[in-house]
Amino acid sequence: MQIKVTAPAQIYTTIQLPSSKSISNRALIINALGNRTFQLENLSDCDDTQVMIHALNDGKNTIDIMAAGTAMRFLTAYLSVTPGTRIITGTQRMQQRPIQVLVNALRELGAEIEYIINDGYPPLRITGHKLQKDTISLPGNISSQYISALLMIAPILSNGLALTLTGEIISRPYINLTLQLMNDFGAKAKWLNEYQLKVEPQPYQSIPFYVESDWSAASYWYQIAALSNKAEIILPGLFETSYQGDSKVAEIFQLLGIESIYGNKMVTLKKTDKIAERLDYDFINQPDLAQTFVVTCALMNIPFRFSGLQSLKIKETDRITALIKEMGKLGYILHEIDDRILSWEGERCEMTADAAIDTYEDHRMAMAFAPVCVVMPEIRINNPQVVSKSYPYYWEDLKKAGFIIEEI
Template identity: 65%
Template sequence: MQYLLTRPDSLNATIQLPASKSISNRALILHALSGGTTLPANLSDCDDTRVMVRALDGHPQHIDIMAAGTAMRFLTAYLSVTPGTRVITGTERMQQRPIRILVDALRTLGAQIDYIGNEGFPPLRITGSRLQGHEIELAGNVSSQYISALLMIGPVLPRGLELHLTGDIISRPYINLTLQLMHSFGANAQWTAPDRIKVEPGSYQDVPFTVESDWSAASYWYEMLALWSSDADDSVAAPCIELPGLLPHSHQGDSRGAEVFARLGIHTEYTAQGVRLTRTSTCADRLDEDMTDIPDLAQTFVVTCCLKGITFRFTGLQTLKIKETDRICALITELRKLGYVVRSEQDSILTWDGERCPASDAPAIDTYEDHRMAMAFAPACLVRPDIRINNPQVVSKSYPNYWKDLQVAGFRITEGTES
């Protein structure tokens, strides 16, 4: 399937974003560990959360989490402390995504985990038990989801958990988000030093909990406003996007995207309902940014900057190569279709110095089974009227109503067949 996107005549809309996938998936694990019956409210309806709900409902013996990396990591830890033997697997790409670091850490605590196929990769056979270990040393530059998975099972360990992170600690906001949610469910967990976290033994509480809207999803609406330009007369209303349900002091790491977009000419006004986005008259001509804490926004900012002619150097992107796809390679490949030569350094840096190349006629963007490739490139139709998105259904992983919301905002979508 392929979508041809046509820009709207104006850009004024109120969009109900999906609930946060990051919060939903953590809340589901914490709810399950509490043994409670009060399911969190306003859960995300994305693929990643659906597979988590299905896996936790009745604890099936064979769990297929498809392409949900978060579910694979969180459930691997959860199943290690849950009675029973289960197999957890996923898509072909999921079976190529490494999980050895998490498995080794859990084995240090006493977990019984076996590789069914290739050593170091899913699928896994996990036999849950009462883990007696309580201390782990882990490199701080691994995926924060490994760290969060371990932290969340900490309270149910007989002696709790002491986690020592070595070297540079990436994605610290995601770790803090996990700690904040653990507190919400009654756990006692905190940083005791810049590189150490202690989780006291105890139990989680079955408490009412409502999931807030997703700041990662909001980034694409910021991008649309940043790319908007119009030759219309003054009778057309100034562009404005309202996004209910976003909180000003959110623990979601991607809320920092609002501050970065402020340098690209987007003003965020916090209201009683959420946020109201408008354009300003100032915009940076270059962006240098450490994205260690916000790697999921890399595609959004790379595409935005190229299409606005803003040179950049984005560092801290070492986790991009092991996401749903190799996002560094995918960005470089697809942006060439639009005429931009983006380069990588050390598998963790993306740069653009303004270099251009011939663009493809009627470019069709491949999405690589990656939801964020589709959502980050779709707004390019505001600059390139002939943009096409291949396999657009991948957005269901985190934002199932993305295309419907684009239509609410006035975008026209024509369905075709990928050539």
Template identity: 55%
Template sequence: MQYQLTTTNISEKSIQVQLPSSKSISNRLLLLNALSYSPYEIKNLSDSDDTKAMLGVLNSNSTTFDVGAAGTSMRFLTAFLSKIVGEWILTGSERMKQRPIKTLVDALNHLGAKIEYVEKEGYPPLRIFGSNLEGGELELPGNVSSQYISALLMIAPTIENGLKLTLTGEIISRPYLEMTLALMKEFGVTSHWKGNVITVPEAPYQPKVVTAESDWSAASYWYEIVAFNPGVEVILKGLKKISLQGDSKVKNMFEKLGVTTKFSKNGTTLTNTGKTPGRFNYNFINEPDLAQTLAVTCCLMDIPFHFTGLQTLKIKETDRISALINELQKLGFQLTSNNTDDLKWDGERTEIALESPIAIDTYKDHRMAMAFAPAALKYANLVINDPMVVTKSYPHYWEDIAMAGIGFKTIEG
């Protein structure tokens, strides 16, 4: 399926949007709820595909689980099931079977787990023989996926002797680890992080009534829309000014791109000042999920950029660095990369046929669809392939952006 995007004039210059709740927080809360044997339901739980996958496994009586494309669920549940007595099969989509998990499996096996690979060494699906785990000391590279580390941290209080985790080298996606530890503290477990060592004691989690925040990652697409739409004011509902989410830094990034943020009891108001920088350089080591939004925004605002700290983008839903290079080239932008951890645009462009439809591939990646859709405000013939990938994190995305004058019609194919 494809969506042919259309643009219309909007009658309301002030748009109010109820953002989805954070799937990162929701999935952590679900695991902590389970580990604390909580009788309480989580308030404002995400309705994303990833959270539904997590919830489905935790509520299932089966021994075989398919989490589809939900990377967070795959990593968190690998750790969780390794301490639940029984034999479990954990699998996912074809792309999930290409996403490495060896670092986490090796760490868990070091703690006494027994996890085997059903197909390819180092990748899902997994056969997990759940048992009691013994904690102690463990060493991991700090530049691996933060989801591996968060998975270990969350089960750490429930295993014998807790866990002393040493992270070697550069620590990436630090805010996600801080989020995990802060949520664990809400459930009664206080950890200690000094230097590159995180110590989590053996201790019981305490059940608690909790509420998931709205999603700052989802907010990024509204910042992009306001950046392209100077006359429009957007009021986002449900965001916290003091947030557990590292992606709340999007407000600082877009302030440099001419979008201001004002917090009030009515919501978070975004307005366009018209100011833009001559160049935008940024290290995304702590906010990699914002790179796609910023890449499309900078290109369409004609702002050369150099992004670094993107090493985790190659193992996301797709290789996001390659995907951005490929799809922005369709719009005439010539991006380059060292093919490891950076993305660069120096302003080089080629002419394209604007009268022909431009079909953007989404690579089964929700953030590709959502980052490119606002480009319809600049390109009249934009088509989004496989548009419903947005349900992974923002199920009502297309209905919401229609309020900003970005409509769609379905093209079957």
């Protein structure tokens, strides 16, 4: 399927974003490990959270988490401490996303996990039982989700867990998000220093819990505001102090002429004329925002050098390669340096006539490229349904804001 997206001349709208999938999926695992006294409120309706809910509630022997990285990694740890034998699998791409660091760590703690097809990758066969060891060291430079997964099961281990991380730690705000939620639910978990974490053997207590809106999803509305001549966008359910590391998006977009005004449980995006001449930024802590800023800066003609992108290669697709290819169709020549940097110094090439953006089964490719139509007459997007991974109503929300979406 392909759609053509056309933008309105000005954008004045209020958009109810989806709930945070990162918070939803943590709260679900933690609640399942606790006493489940309260219902979690405002869980995300996205695919990644729906697969987690089914995995935890349906009691199936084979669990298919489709494309959800958090579900795959968090459930691998969860199933290792939950009685029974299950197979956990996912999409073809999920079967290429590495999990060896987590499996090695869990095996060292005493877990019973087998690779079913390829060593180091899902699908896995997991038999859950009590884990005895309480100290582990693992690399922190591949995915923070391995660390979050281990942290979340730690309060129910007999002696808790001491974790030492080696290498450069990526996506650290997601580890902090895990610690925040664990502590909210009555656990005792903290950083001892930059590389060491400690979790006490103190069980979770369910609490009434409401999931806030998703800051990564908000980034596409910041992008739309930045690219528009006239815009004011209200996003309810977002707060200045958020558990989500991607709330940093507000600060970075200030450099691209968007002011965030907080109040009454919402943020209002307003345009300013303070726009940076170039943007250099290290995305090591906010990898999911990289696509938004690559597309926005190029379309605003702002040269950039974005580092800390090494984890993009193992996400829903190789996002570095996908960005270079699709931005090339729009006439922008990006440079990749050392598998971890993308830069653009204003180099242009001829646009592909009638270009359609490929989305590579990656929701963020679709969502970050759709706003291009604010600047160009229209944009065509292939397989637009990929957005359901984190933001199922993205296209409906664009329509609400005045965009025209036509199936072709």
